[in-house]
Amino acid sequence: MLLRERYWAQRILGQGGFGRTFLAVDEDKPSKPFCVIKQLLPQAQGTENIAKAETLFAQEAEQLEQLGHHPQIPELLAYFTDNGQQYLVQEFVDGATLAQELAENGVFSEQQIRELLIDLLGILDFVHSKNVIHRDVKPDNIIRRSSNQKLVLVDFGAAKVLQQVQRTVTGTIIGAAEYCAPEQAMGKAKFASDLYSLGVTCLHLLTRMSPFDLYDSNEMEWVWRDFLSGNSISDELGQILDHLIQQASNKRARSAQDVLQLLQPARTGAHPSQISQTILSEPETQQSLVQSQPSQIPARYQRLATLLKAGDWRSADAATAKQMLVVANRTEEGWLNPE
The missing domain is CATH 3.30.200.20 (Phosphorylase Kinase; domain 1)
Structure with a gap:
């Protein structure tokens, strides 16, 4: 054709x-x-x-x-x-979806989830700034680009422009049921609906279980920690994920930028307690995050730090080379020149 x-x-x-x-x-x-x-x-x-x-x-x-x-x-x-x-x-985005990565490599580690969140929250922050709701965030719609390993959000067929007059109007019910926020399932999607879907995506990647199985409908609570199968997740990240998947949209973070600040307090110059107070509404959640001390290593270098600590010099060397290309903005070329 x-x-x-x-x-x-x-x-x-x-x-x-x-x-x-x-x-x-x-x-x-x-x-x-x-x-x-x-x-x-x-x-x-x-x-x-x-x-x-x-x-x-x-x-x-x-x-x-x-x-x-x-x-x-x-x-x-x-x-x-x-x-x-x-x-x-x-x-055309050359790469594998996160669903394919999960099938081939198994469950994601905490560091992989942190990197995923930082990448995707940055994209959603941009999308939401244009008054657009994606409405279909899920592993199949996230591709890792082969050339630079950056995540790409695809399939905007379900996306919707949120007009001021539409904020209380019931619209089309759309999106994958497993990852769909409660308000979106009732045709009232909002920016926080994408954050919910992103949180549920992380749970699936951490457990390899259907999101339906990670929610106890009898007790009306998420039980995703019961399915980690030895996958170690810090209390700090667990609290952030719990906050993203709150059933009530007004109990979730107000924006993608708010969650990014919580993941990267060292870059913002704010104390974790200040960030949590602006994002979280539940006192017990605030307190647990205030007590958690974030890593001083920037998220993009934490995998490299892990490799160095483990003495995996070959992998650390490759990771260093990739980060040098990112810092120099030469990922597309794949090489550095003297300048």
């Missing part, structure tokens, strides 16, 4: 109830880079269902265009209709 005499579809990457996704080549560019073509092909019957599918498809293109170019969000390249069918072309 050749679209607009430019985008050459190579193979199908996936197919679902709303359409197909192709790996394609952009023939107009000298380097012939890969890109992704999304074709709207709704399987749902009925005029209303098809119209809704078309609306969501157009909405994804609008969200990607509104978000502009962000290194951790796929760039929109084109959106058009060809022979009566809608197509969306976006940047």
